[in-house]
Amino acid sequence: MVKVVCDSTADIPQEVIDRLNITIVPINVLFGNEVYRDRIDITPEQFYKRLVESKVFPTTSAQSPGYFAELFTSMSKQTDEILLILFSSKISATYESAIQAKSMVGDICKIEIVDSLQTIGALGLVVMRAAEAAKDGAGLAELTDQVKDWCSRAHAYMVFDTLEYLLKGGRIGRAQALLGGLLKITPVLTLRDGIVTPVQRTRSRSQGIETLVNLVKSANKIEGLMIEHASTPDDLELLASKIAEFYPKENIIRSVVSPVIGTHVGPHVLSVSFIEGK
Amino acid sequence: MKQANSWNGKDLRDMFAAGSGWLEKSVAEINAINVFPVPDGDTGTNMLLTLRSVIEEADRASDTSTAVMAKAMSHGALLGARGNSGVILSQIFRGLSKGLDGKETFNGADWAKALAQAAKTAREGLSNPVEGTILTVIRDVSNAALKYAEKNPEDLLGIMEAVVKEAKESVARTPNLLPVLMEAGVVDAGGQGLYILLDGATRYLKGELEELQYKKPQMVSANITAARNVNIVPEEEEEAYGYCTNFLLEGDNLDPEKIRRKLEGKGLSLVVAGDETAVRVHIHTFDPGSILAYATSLGSLHQIQIQNMDDQHIGFKEMQRQKALPADIAVVAVAFGDGMIKVFESLGAVVVKGGQTMNPSVKEILDVVESLNVGKVIILPNNKNIILTAAQIKELTDKKVEMVPSKTIPQGITALLSFNYENSIEENVRVMSEAIKSVKSIEITTAARSTQLNGIKIKQGQAIGIIDDSELVACGDDVTGVLMESLEKGGVASAELVTLYYGADTTPEQAEQSAQTLKEKYPGKQIEVVRGGQPHYFYIVSLE
Numbered sequence: 165m166v167k168v169v170c171d172s173t174a175d176i177p178q179e180v181i182d183r184l185n186i187t188i189v190p191i192n193v194l195f196g197n198e199v200y201r202d203r204i205d206i207t208p209e210q211f212y213k214r215l216v217e218s219k220v221f222p223t224t225s226a227q228s229p230g231y232f233a234e235l236f237t238s239m240s241k242q243t244d245e246i247l248l249i250l251f252s253s254k255i256s257a258t259y260e261s262a263i264q265a266k267s268m269v270g271d272i273c274k275i276e277i278v279d280s281l282q283t284i285g286a287l288g289l290v291v292m293r294a295a296e297a298a299k300d301g302a303g304l305a306e307l308t309d310q311v312k313d314w315c316s317r318a319h320a321y322m323v324f325d326t327l328e329y330l331l332k333g334g335r336i337g338r339a340q341a342l343l344g345g346l347l348k349i350t351p352v353l354t355l356r357d358g359i360v361t362p363v364q365r366t367r368s369r370s371q372g373i374e375t376l377v378n379l380v381k382s383a384n385k386i387e388g389l390m391i392e393h394a395s396t397p398d399d400l401e402l403l404a405s406k407i408a409e410f411y412p413k414e415n416i417i418r419s420v421v422s423p424v425i426g427t428h429v430g431p432h433v434l435s436v437s438f439i440e441g442k
Numbered sequence: 443m444k445q446a447n448s449w450n451g452k453d454l455r456d457m458f459a460a461g462s463g464w465l466e467k468s469v470a471e472i473n474a475i476n477v478f479p480v481p482d483g484d485t486g487t488n489m490l491l492t493l494r495s496v497i498e499e500a501d502r503a504s505d506t507s508t509a510v511m512a513k514a515m516s517h518g519a520l521l522g523a524r525g526n527s528g529v530i531l532s533q534i535f536r537g538l539s540k541g542l543d544g545k546e547t548f549n550g551a552d553w554a555k556a557l558a559q560a561a562k563t564a565r566e567g568l569s570n571p572v573e574g575t576i577l578t579v580i581r582d583v584s585n586a587a588l589k590y591a592e593k594n595p596e597d598l599l600g601i602m603e604a605v606v607k608e609a610k611e612s613v614a615r616t617p618n619l620l621p622v623l624m625e626a627g628v629v630d631a632g633g634q635g636l637y638i639l640l641d642g643a644t645r646y647l648k649g650e651l652e653e654l655q656y657k658k659p660q661m662v663s664a665n666i667t668a669a670r671n672v673n674i675v676p677e678e679e680e681e682a683y684g685y686c687t688n689f690l691l692e693g694d695n696l697d698p699e700k701i702r703r704k705l706e707g708k709g710l711s712l713v714v715a716g717d718e719t720a721v722r723v724h725i726h727t728f729d730p731g732s733i734l735a736y737a738t739s740l741g742s743l744h745q746i747q748i749q750n751m752d753d754q755h756i757g758f759k760e761m762q763r764q765k766a767l768p769a770d771i772a773v774v775a776v777a778f779g780d781g782m783i784k785v786f787e788s789l790g791a792v793v794v795k796g797g798q799t800m801n802p803s804v805k806e807i808l809d810v811v812e813s814l815n816v817g818k819v820i821i822l823p824n825n826k827n828i829i830l831t832a833a834q835i836k837e838l839t840d841k842k843v844e845m846v847p848s849k850t851i852p853q854g855i856t857a858l859l860s861f862n863y864e865n866s867i868e869e870n871v872r873v874m875s876e877a878i879k880s881v882k883s884i885e886i887t888t889a890a891r892s893t894q895l896n897g898i899k900i901k902q903g904q905a906i907g908i909i910d911d912s913e914l915v916a917c918g919d920d921v922t923g924v925l926m927e928s929l930e931k932g933g934v935a936s937a938e939l940v941t942l943y944y945g946a947d948t949t950p951e952q953a954e955q956s957a958q959t960l961k962e963k964y965p966g967k968q969i970e971v972v973r974g975g976q977p978h979y980f981y982i983v984s985l986e
Contacts, residue, residue: 192524229529230522257525257529260567261529345788356864365789367941368939
């Protein structure tokens with residue numbers, strides 16, 4: 165059976181990880197010289213509390229080739245097919261690390277590595293679907309093609325309070341165009357081609373939430389949906405209730421944005437991710 | 443100074459330990475120039491953390507043979523690699539280890555070969571190698587090492603000196619190769635780090651232990667003069683180029699020198715090369731005809747190419763411009779007041795000056811539309827008296843022009859905000875027109891004459907409040923009072939966001955005072971005060 169691996173920014177709920185037996189590669193968050201492995205050494209709750217209180221601005225760092233090489237070697241003892249689905253290579257070196265690790269370990273087993281060009285729920289939904297398909301017996305080659313297709317139809321939209329974190333973390337991408345305005349803006353951003361891209365400028369958080377709802381509403385057909393927050397559970401419930409007006413309530417997956425992404429988006433981010441139908 | 447001609451694993455470890463210590467002193471400077479591939483300011487930190495792991499593993503190595511030590515260091519790099527620069531650094535150590543495989547000791551020639559292997563491994567490891575980075579620097583460095591080692595295979599110290607010299611020059615050249623560095627006016631941070639690492643290692647080999655302890659590494663700065671020659675958009679005023687003329691002349695007893703003298707002064711960038719039977723000519727000239735006529739008199743012409751360089755030039759400029767624009771659709775907005783114009787411009791619109799008392803002409807709007815480098819334009823008239831004017835533009839240009847009928851400035855701003863970078867012009871017009879409905883506009887101005895409207899008696903010169911540019915709702919001598927009454931009637935209670943754009947006749951203090959009054963009366967509302975600088979209107983307010 166194909167073993168599915170992804171990184172910790174996929175924000176997959178723990179019970180799903182356990183049920184589908186997904187392997188999670190932790191990405192590092194650093195406060196100064198203190199290194200924390202995402203969700204192993206620090207929980208999102210602890211992280212966002214510290215993000216607000218700490219004077220030290222956190223940074224993030226990709227997982228090393230050595231980590232992946234060891235992972236591949238140990239996994240190869242249990243499976244001969246590994247599928248890695250990783251967050252956008254445009255915002256992290258993790259994908260490069262995995263590629264190098266693959267060339268290092270040689271032919272110990274079949275390994276496919278997909279650059280999802282996505283992150284958070286958009287990545288999570290794809291990984292969950294891939295793990296389901298793997299469980300149903302999909303082969304590695306077939307599954308890899310499917311995953312690429314799903315990635316191209318996955319979207320993650322986020323409402324921001326401020327672009328400060330994106331700017332400090334150096335990942336502002338095309339949202340640079342939004343800086344320097346004279347009005348206070350609540351932007352809605354997404355990852356397009358793996359790069360942070362502006363979608364809509366709104367004037368308030370409620371307008372931003374409304375925009376997220378409209379983006380879901382105007383999607384062709386929804387094949388899986390996840391909503392996430394960082395430190396604003398009430399807003400998450402508000403978003404859920406608005407989406408539930410036209411989308412089955414029980415199919416809404418709730419999660420918390422990974423500290424790794426939180427470092428770059430701030431403690432008030434709110435997001436909706438979905439895979440759009442063909 | 444180390445005098446030996448052959449070195450072992452301990453030497454290898456110690457030189458890189460010294461290099462790491464040297465790099466540690468420059469971490470902040472290296473972080474500061476980090477713009478590629480992600481400007482997150484951590485290249486120095488990442489390289490240092492990776493190197494620490496290298497040295498830790500080296501200290502744990504089972505013996506001091508070169509091969510065992512190099513392998514341990516490579517393992518340490520792989521485990522500790524952080525960020526892009528760390529990952530590439532780990533590949534460099536992996537290459538070094540491959541190159542030194544099986545060696546008990548190593549000499550200069552071995553070291554040069556190992557560096558070449560490092561450059562190769564680093565490059566092969568990447569799915570998309572980019573020039574102007576640490577990759578370029580390690581390649582240049584390894585070439586310099588191989589060249590030096592050819593003549594002096596035993597002289598490791600000499601090789602390292604050649605390596606450091608080349609590293610410095612290669613780093614200075616990185617902005618020539620990577621436009622994003624050129625733009626930022628910096629050298630590649632990873633390359634800088636590699637240079638400092640090698641510099642520190644070499645200083646150690648030379649026995650400069652005091653310098654290593656008390657001095658700080660010197661950062662390489664960008665060789666911008668050399669860099670200026672490439673990638674710069676030509677100025678508008680640059681003289682015309684004429685025709686790039688290129689041909690092969692065949693004949694007997696041709697004299698390239700004579701041809702060159704004859705053609706000199708007839709154009710620029712002249713190249714004449716060849717022998718008695720064939721001469722290649724290249725020249726930029728305004729009169730290709732006379733050049734060809736002269737050449738035909740000497741023999742037969744082949745492979746004639748004449749290109750109008752003004753076309754090429756325009757094509758290039760066009761390309762540069764398009765790169766700068768995020769979308770292929772422009773928004774033209776009519777606005778007045780210096781602050782208001784800035785608000786529109788900061789949101790990406792091109793502004794035509796005009797408004798209530800000075801409606802712009804069709805020609806004024808049309809000229810702006812025509813001057814834009816995009817084929818699709820959305821116009822925001824922002825005044826009901828300008829809607830008709832703006833509607834005519836569509837018929838007068840080849841460009842695709844649509845109008846979103848915004849009647850007030852707040853409507854225009856709301857429409858502009860909802861402009862979506864990725865949507866088609868049709869979709870944008872639909873969304874922007876829809877967005878207009880979500881905002882209420884309130885204008886506080888002065889009555890031009892005494893009259894009675896909506897059952898309200900107005901004296902000339904009094905302040906009046908108008909909702910959505912159509913309904914007069916308040917009148918009085920006190921501007922703030924009229925503002926409050928108008929806001930109330932405009933439904934401020936149900937609004938979430940109130941933006942006060944204060945005019946040229948209102949002071950910032952007065953505006954703040956009004957905002958304060960509003961905050962006290964309606965706690966919990968988001969209230970923003972923005973200088974509009976508009977004449978005639980004390981306030982223009984948007985309720986959302």
